[in-house]
Amino acid sequence: MTEEIAVIPGDGIGQEVVPVAVSVLDEVGDFAFTEYDAGDRVQEETGEPLPEETKRAAETSDATLFGAAGESAADVILPLRSAVGSFANVRPARAYPGIDALHPDADLVFVRENTEGVYAGIESDLTDEVRTLTRVITEPASRRIAEFGFDYAAEHDYDVTVAHKANVMARTDGLFVETAGQVADEHGADHETQLMDALATDLVMNPADYGVVICPNLAGDVLSDLAAGLVGGLGLLPSANIGPERALFEPVHGSAPDIAGKGIANPIATVLSAAMCCEFLERADEAERIRTAVMEVLADGPHTPDLGGEATTEEIESALLARL
Amino acid sequence: MTEEIAVIPGDGIGQEVVPVAVSVLDEVGDFAFTEYDAGDRVQEETGEPLPEETKRAAETSDATLFGAAGESAADVILPLRSAVGSFANVRPARAYPGIDALHPDADLVFVRENTEGVYAGIESDLTDEVRTLTRVITEPASRRIAEFGFDYAAEHDYDVTVAHKANVMARTDGLFVETAGQVADEHGADHETQLMDALATDLVMNPADYGVVICPNLAGDVLSDLAAGLVGGLGLLPSANIGPERALFEPVHGSAPDIAGKGIANPIATVLSAAMCCEFLERADEAERIRTAVMEVLADGPHTPDLGGEATTEEIESALLARL
Numbered sequence: 001m002t003e004e005i006a007v008i009p010g011d012g013i014g015q016e017v018v019p020v021a022v023s024v025l026d027e028v029g030d031f032a033f034t035e036y037d038a039g040d041r042v043q044e045e046t047g048e049p050l051p052e053e054t055k056r057a058a059e060t061s062d063a064t065l066f067g068a069a070g071e072s073a074a075d076v077i078l079p080l081r082s083a084v085g086s087f088a089n090v091r092p093a094r095a096y097p098g099i100d101a102l103h104p105d106a107d108l109v110f111v112r113e114n115t116e117g118v119y120a121g122i123e124s125d126l127t128d129e130v131r132t133l134t135r136v137i138t139e140p141a142s143r144r145i146a147e148f149g150f151d152y153a154a155e156h157d158y159d160v161t162v163a164h165k166a167n168v169m170a171r172t173d174g175l176f177v178e179t180a181g182q183v184a185d186e187h188g189a190d191h192e193t194q195l196m197d198a199l200a201t202d203l204v205m206n207p208a209d210y211g212v213v214i215c216p217n218l219a220g221d222v223l224s225d226l227a228a229g230l231v232g233g234l235g236l237l238p239s240a241n242i243g244p245e246r247a248l249f250e251p252v253h254g255s256a257p258d259i260a261g262k263g264i265a266n267p268i269a270t271v272l273s274a275a276m277c278c279e280f281l282e283r284a285d286e287a288e289r290i291r292t293a294v295m296e297v298l299a300d301g302p303h304t305p306d307l308g309g310e311a312t313t314e315e316i317e318s319a320l321l322a323r324l
Numbered sequence: 325m326t327e328e329i330a331v332i333p334g335d336g337i338g339q340e341v342v343p344v345a346v347s348v349l350d351e352v353g354d355f356a357f358t359e360y361d362a363g364d365r366v367q368e369e370t371g372e373p374l375p376e377e378t379k380r381a382a383e384t385s386d387a388t389l390f391g392a393a394g395e396s397a398a399d400v401i402l403p404l405r406s407a408v409g410s411f412a413n414v415r416p417a418r419a420y421p422g423i424d425a426l427h428p429d430a431d432l433v434f435v436r437e438n439t440e441g442v443y444a445g446i447e448s449d450l451t452d453e454v455r456t457l458t459r460v461i462t463e464p465a466s467r468r469i470a471e472f473g474f475d476y477a478a479e480h481d482y483d484v485t486v487a488h489k490a491n492v493m494a495r496t497d498g499l500f501v502e503t504a505g506q507v508a509d510e511h512g513a514d515h516e517t518q519l520m521d522a523l524a525t526d527l528v529m530n531p532a533d534y535g536v537v538i539c540p541n542l543a544g545d546v547l548s549d550l551a552a553g554l555v556g557g558l559g560l561l562p563s564a565n566i567g568p569e570r571a572l573f574e575p576v577h578g579s580a581p582d583i584a585g586k587g588i589a590n591p592i593a594t595v596l597s598a599a600m601c602c603e604f605l606e607r608a609d610e611a612e613r614i615r616t617a618v619m620e621v622l623a624d625g626p627h628t629p630d631l632g633g634e635a636t637t638e639e640i641e642s643a644l645l646a647r648l
């Protein structure tokens with residue numbers, strides 16, 4: 001079967017790294033790619049950062065590969081995540097041999113709730129001077145992300161930590177933690193809970209003590225970016241936005257306007273996102289082949305400037321293809 | 325003039341570290357100390373973690389020195405912060421010669437909004453399964469923290485970064501960022517704004533690029549704890565909760581039940597909080613003397629176990645007093 005993959009390079013380095021991931025996927029498997037527009041460029045032309053056609057492609061393709069968007073990022077990526085019905089944002093952050101990392105032993109996977117929290121998007125201007133945002137936590141979404149997280153941890157043999165701030169957000173994060181506890185019981189699984197502030201300290205100092213970290217939406221956003229700093233930077237972090245039937249894959253980094261167009265963007269995060277895409281499509285061998293090639297290139301070089309090297313995006317692409 | 329300092333050791337290692345700070349203050353200056361109860365222990369006895377008398381002491385003393393509280397922490401520290409009218413939580417995080425740090429060049433000061441954001445405390449159970457929290461951002465509080473932050477940065481010669489998540493929380497964090505921008509203009513000061521997730525990565529990798537970081541309440545909580553990890557741990561981070569007339573000083577760490585009662589708690593964060601207290605009381609010389617003693621002890625030892633040493637709290641106290 002040939003799976004249909006919607007490809008949305010977007011803005012900035014998205015245009016440079018996504019084609020590398022497409023080449024790599026094309027090399028290992030039989031996929032049908034169709035490219036779609038989104039981001040600042042299309043917004044300038046049409047007034048809309050996310051064309052209806054692009055959204056529909058995400059809703060109907062077997063999987064979607066996204067690069068990055070600039071100023072319009074939130075207006076592109078949040079609707080795209082919901083277009084694939086994503087409830088779980090999975091963000092592995094691990095160190096690799098050959099890459100300078102503050103913590104060469106870090107091997108973390110953030111499992112981030114992907115539909116609610118402060119991302120529910122309900123804000124009000126009560127007066128000129130007073131504005132509010134309604135943070136939403138529900139039992140079904142908390143249950144779904146906990147189930148996903150415990151399943152993932154069992155399958156990949158990780159410990160589970162549940163991040164929260166229930167000492168201040170007693171009812172909302174209280175529900176998140178309580179629900180995770182019930183799911184742990186149902187799964188007969190061990191887990192720890194940890195305040196997200198204390199967890200931030202401890203992740204920086206002792207990341208090897210952690211495995212899967214199940215997080216409310218914004219906590220997952222911040223803690224996974226923190227973890228990127230531990231393993232060598234955002235250029236290495238892939239992510240999967242998983243829904244019940246479809247999913248969207250994207251590097252954790254943004255459009256990096258400072259280096260866009262220079263041909264030196266690191267495509268590894270996007271290529272690793274493509275590997276997660278293969279896994280989602282139950283093409284485990286293809287996923288494994290991509291990961292092995294990535295690990296070899298990271299170990300032996302070449303490396304892009306963000307990793308201390310001098311290679312171009314094209315040289316990384318060639319190095320990867322040569323290993324496949 | 326003899327200033328009145330309310331002393332609230334609280335729970336766990338609060339009972340061990342606060343007396344050290346009191347000895348140090350007593351050595352350098354002329355203060356009148358009165359001790360008050362708060363925390364889990366008094367809650368067990370009376371049902372209330374924060375006795376009326378303790379709250380009133382914070383409301384009326386020239387300054388308050390707080391240690392830590394256990395499970396009841398939020399119900400103790402949040403009312404105490406508001407009892408002193410605190411709007412700014414100041415959290416310096418710097419590396420010290422003699423202490424292993426991931427980033428020996430880090431010298432950061434988090435200026436955290438201390439009254440609103442998700443700490444406004446408004447939660448609702450809409451149904452059994454749906455709960456909300458109302459996050460509040462106001463112009464006056466945003467202005468007050470920005471003014472404090474820019475003044476502090478000018479006085480101590482730091483650059484300013486404003487942390488936010490306005491791409492998702494467009495109206496609320498939008499107001500926070502916009503107000504900070506107006507204050508910057510009024511002060512004729514430069515500043516940068518940065519998304520808190522990208523900032524988390526960059527603080528972990530390049531903390532020396534930052535100085536004062538002005539933050540909404542929860543962002544300040546998490547990012548300052550992250551920074552603790554960069555400089556050697558929470559045992560080194562003091563904080564000041566500043567109000568227009570009064571202030572409360574406390575270590576950033578908690579009650580550390582795992583090591584409480586063993587006599588090995590690190591008192592440095594609390595002693596540095598006492599130095600911030602002297603500064604607030606316009607006793608700059610006393611503040612300087614305490615900081616110099618701390619830096620000498622950190623450079624030469626002894627060190628408590630959290631810093632890789634074997635010293636007891638008492639040995640640190642003696643070493644500090646010997647230098648004063």
Ligand SMILES: CC(C)[C@H](C(=O)O)[C@@H](O)C(=O)O
Nearest residue numbers: 073074077221252491492521
């Ligand atoms: C662009 C933004 C809306 C997004 C988020 O906050 O989820 C980004 O930071 C990310 O983590 O992918």
Ligand SMILES: CC(C)[C@H](C(=O)O)[C@@H](O)C(=O)O
Nearest residue numbers: 167168197397398401545576
């Ligand atoms: C105990 C808790 C309410 C508190 C906070 O979130 O402010 C603590 O984490 C801190 O940072 O002092």
